[in-house]
Every structure is written in structure tokens, then in C-alpha cells.
Amino acid sequence: MNSALLLNYSTFGYLFASFIYVAAFLFKSNKAALGGTFFTAITVIGQTAALGLRWYESYQIGIGHAPLTNMYESLVVFSWTIAGFYLYLEFKFKNRTIGAFALPFAFAAMVFAESGWLNISQEINPLIPALQSNWLIAHVMTCFVGYAAFAVACGIGVMYIIKDSSANKDEGLMGTFPPLRVLDEINHKTMVFGFIWLTAGIITGAIWANSAWGTYWSWDPKETWSLITWFFYAAILHARFTRGWQGTVVAWLAIGGFFNVLFTYYGVNFLLSGLHSYGS
């Protein structure tokens, strides 16, 4: 057993879990959705083991470091945090229909990691001196927990819009969704959660930059885009608290915010140059 194989299984685990969640939703079967939870949990555990194994393997080839240092590893961690965060959300709000809209993100991240479409290396690379820091884990994990929450918020935004625009909001298929008011509430809480972790991610990044280069903020494209993302979600929260924005408009903003996150995460590395170029 090696980490590459386990991660391959994880991809199929998330595909299978997504499939069950979607099927359970379409056939309105709560029991089947329980299977989705089961497979998600098993896959998260397996993927955790895979990440641990990859960490261990890196020590075996003499370059030991946490598996958080290139695009491949970050996509794996992204899918892992999405699935983990989703399970937490499901546990907290006791609704499994969200799984059909959240788990596909975890699956998609794994597909991008494994398929070779992005032309990224899956190898364990030695860690360049700039990345050899205790801040690596704190910075990457805080950012990705935030990103994961924003991904799930995007899925919830989609649910809200679908339910809101359907003729029969409380019957049939749409009846299995949480009520609009609850979806809006979960969406808001998820974005708040993501916002706090993004804040922590930016702060840990600033502290790390200061200990590596003596500059906590240098308007590098990654920093700038993370700040733009931060502004975006800060604006959503302010609009809600002071103007009472909610519902459909916030659902659309949650989707827009996630595109912002995707650009910060992926677009910056490939379209703009800067200090985070090793992430590619």
C-alpha cells in the first residue's frame, strides 16, 4: 500500500459518495443519504491515512516534509478539507441534501489532482529553503479550511437559488431541501466560518513572510488576491448586518466569492507571477 494508490481510491470514494448523495436526493431517500455519509467518512479517514503515508514516504526518501507544498498536494488537501468540513456541517445541521452539492467539490479537486489535466507533478519534491518553516502547516491549513468553507457555501448558494426559483418550494424534490430561511442561515454561518479561517490564513502568511523575508506584506499577487477575497466576504457580511441583505442576492454572492477564491488559489499561480510560484 502506498499513498498514491490510497489517494486514487479517495478519488473514487468521493465520486461514489457524491453519487449516493445525488441519488438519495433525487429519490428522496434519507436512508440512502446515510450511505453517502458513511462513504464520505470512510474516504476522509482513508485520505487522512494517505496524507500521513505521503508524509512518511517523504521521510523515507530523505526530504521529509508535510504534504502541503505543491499544487498536487494542495488539491488533495483541498478535497480533504471540503469533505471534512462538510461532515462537520452535516453533523451540526442534520441535513444530508447539502452533500449532493458539497461532495462534488471534493471529488472535482481530486480529479484535477489526479487526472493530469492541469499538467502538475505528483512527485514528492524536496522542500526549498523558503518553505522550511513551522508556519507551513499553520498557513496552508488555515487557508484551506477557509477555502473549503467557501466551496461548501457556494454549493449551498446553488441550492438556495434552485429552491428559490422552483415553482413548488416546499413540495416534492424541493421539500427535501432545508427551508430557504435555514439555507440562508447555513450559508451565512459557513461564510462567517470561512472568513475567520481566511483571516487566520492571511495573518499566518504575513507572520511567516516576516520571519522569512522581513516584510509582512509586499503586495505580491497571491497576497493581493487573498486580500481582495477577504474584502469580498467582508462586504457580504457588512451588507447583511447593516443593510439586511440575505436570500438570493447573498446566495449569488457566495457563488461569486468562490470564483474569487478559485482565482486566488489557482489563477494567481498560473496567470500571475510572484512569491507563491512554487505552488504550481
Added chain:
Amino acid sequence: MSKKKNSIWMFFASVKLALFVLFILATASIIGTIVPQDAPPQEYHQFYGSVLEGVGLYSAKAVSIVTKISTILSIDDMYRSWWFNSLLGLLSLNLIICSIERLPDVWRLVVMDNHQTKIGRLSSMRHKLILTSTDSIDQTTSKLQQLLASMGWATSKSEKEGGSLLFSQKTPWTRLGVYAVHLSILVIFAGAAVGFFYGHKGGLNLPETLSSKVIYQYGSGEELDLGFTIKCNWFHMTRYPNGAPKEYQSELVIIEDGKEILTEVIEVNHPLTYKGWTFYQSSFESHKKYIITVTNRDNDIPERFLVPLRQAVRWQNEELLFAVKDLVPTDTPMVYNFRLLVSDGKGGQHNLILEANTPKTLTRADGTEYVFQVKEFFSTGLQVAKDPGVILVYIGCGLMLAGLGVAFFMSHRRLWVYIHEQDGTTTILVAGTANKNKPGFERNFADISAKLINSQSFEVQK
């Protein structure tokens, strides 16, 4: 209250202005990540040339006009431009005025005397419970105080409209959380301003074995006096088996008044700080020369020689003549051993292969032993910063996280209990509110209700 009528004041206090400024800042920042920053002029000609070509408006004149506009608006160095920083200033002003505008009302809620709350308001609250008791008002009141205290709601009591009013609250100060977040942004800006006005950023290329009292400021190249001397004993670079750089290290010595105060090895991510100045390992430079250290084991006094490749050097006193003949590849890419030729003055010719920094002993015909050591001669590239504002920035960051936690996860919860006589029966009205996390408080209140009912001391009013 006249200031409330002032429309300029209200403009600066508005959330609309904040959102507008954030929008402009975000847009400008996006442009700043696309247009190269702080690059040489010809790069802008090239950049705007290709942009104009892309939109089909290319002409030499257009390029020069766009480049000129970009220079005038400082788009080529935007984050340091007057208008970008003015926008940050405007945002700060907005935060300050908006906080001044709202804080008094919020403060009133934090410190207010909740015993003044009208009974009418209590009975219209969403969370309420009405109980009756067969005991007197006084007995019931003390019983309730006891019960509530055991649930963690210590109450204060007042007499009101012929009955008694109990009140208890939790964390009223959490209403200030959002202002702590606003304040934290100002603290971070203040830290940045301190760094801008009192901080220094510079660099220093320090050849091994040499020292310097100054560093060179970025941008201006101006000399900055450190107030002490910094010396580099050595620079090492290690590589992974595949040749990728593993670590850059420099041993630095701080010298003050001719005394060595501190010796420390720095590496990337592990800088050295002394008297506010921090030295970061940033780069290195090879001089294509080699340091040969030779020690006669009789007296153990090392002698150092600096030589280019294939150039012989003589140690007169010991009659030694030696040279680095060539570099010998190793299993690790980019890592070389040194082939040293030594003519020992007693007719002996020696051919030594030395690993970097690894000594090797040579014995001459007369029995004298010499220890040879070779390394490439480097300069260490140090980034040097003195930023007294960093501590403020960090305090601001801590305050921001704490403030966000308080603002989003803690609420001001209030509980009133009014005990009075109604139609000859002692009647108890329990009411509560929370300013945030209403579902959480709903559970809180249900829990309190259940405990009161289960205490068997009261009847639920039909």
C-alpha cells in the same frame, strides 16, 4: 446631536462609503497584480504594447500615451502611490467616524441598567415563560434567585411596580466585538505607518570573513549605519541528492566596541535579530575563488589563502606551493569536490581530493603534518530590516482574530424574572433576549424553563 444632522459627517460614517472604498481598492489591487510593479521603463512599453495590440489599438503613439498616463497615475508603483495610500487613509477615517457614530449607542447597551426595562416590554419578548407559585412574592423571589444562580445566572434584584424584578446577563461586552475588529484594522495601519516612517529595509552582500558597519537601503542605495559591526564567518549551501538547494546558512557575528557579542548561524526562515535590526538569509554569490586553509599540526595555527582556480599560491614560511587544480563532480548534481595539488618543498608532490569543508591531513617526508581544507569563496546576501511597527501589526492581527471570534460567536444574553401578584396568585414572568445566535439562546432559554418547571416549586400558568 447637531453633528448627527451634518451630512458630511454622515457621509464619512456610512457603510456605503466603506463598501465603495473597498470596491475601488479591490479594483486597483487587481490592476496592480496585472501591471508589472516597480519594473524598468522599457518593460512598460512592452507591456502596454502587447495590451494595445491585444485590443487592436496598437500604435507607437498610443503606447507612449498609455505609458505616460500609467506613470502619472503611478500605476507602475501603485501600492506606494499617493492615491492608493489616500484611499487606505479614507478607509481608516471611515472606520473611525463610523465607530464614533455608533459606539455611544452600543456602549449604552453594554452599561445600561436593565432594571429600568418596562414590564410591558418583557411580556412582549419572544422568549418567555409564565409560572405561578403558592408562596409569597418574597419567598418565591429568593427561591428563584437560588435556582437561577445554580444554573449560572446570578441575579440582581429591584422592587418594581409592587413586585420584584430579577435580572441577570452574560457577556454584555461582546457587543463591542465588531468595534474591536474595526480598531484592529486601524492598529495594523498604525503599525504599517510606524514602519513606513521609522523603519528601514536594506540589503548587504557580505563576503565570508569580512565585516560591515553599514547596510544599503533598498531603492535609494543609501548607507545606513547599524551602530555595531556585523561579520560573516562563513556561508554554506547544502543540496538534496537531486541537486536542489536544501539550505543556505551563514554564520554571523555581532561585534560591538571590538568585542564579539553574539555568534549565530542563520538560515532562511531563521533570522538573527540584534538591537532591532533583523538579518535574513536571502541570497548568495560565488566569487569563483577558493579559500584554502592550511594548518601546521606542530603549532595548530591556521593560515588562509584565497585563490582562483588553477592558480598556485605559496606559503613562504612552510615552503608549500599549492593550487586548486580542478573541480571533481560528485554523485549529487552541482556539488563538487576539489582536486588540490601540493608541492611540499621537500620534493613531494601530492594530489588530494577534498570534500568541501572536510579537512585532510598530508604528511611530509620530514614528518611535518599539514591539514588542508578547501571551500568555495562566497558572499552571503542578507536582507536587513528594522521595523518597529511590526509589533503593532501583530497586536492588530491578534485583536482582529479575537474580535471576529467575539463578534461572531458570542452574544449578549439577558434574562429578566418579574415576580408579582396577579388575581391573588404569585405570578412569575421569565423573559430573555440575545443580540446574536438566536437559535443558541432559544436552547438556553428552553433549558432554563425546563429546570424551573422541573424544580417542582412552581406551576405552569394555564
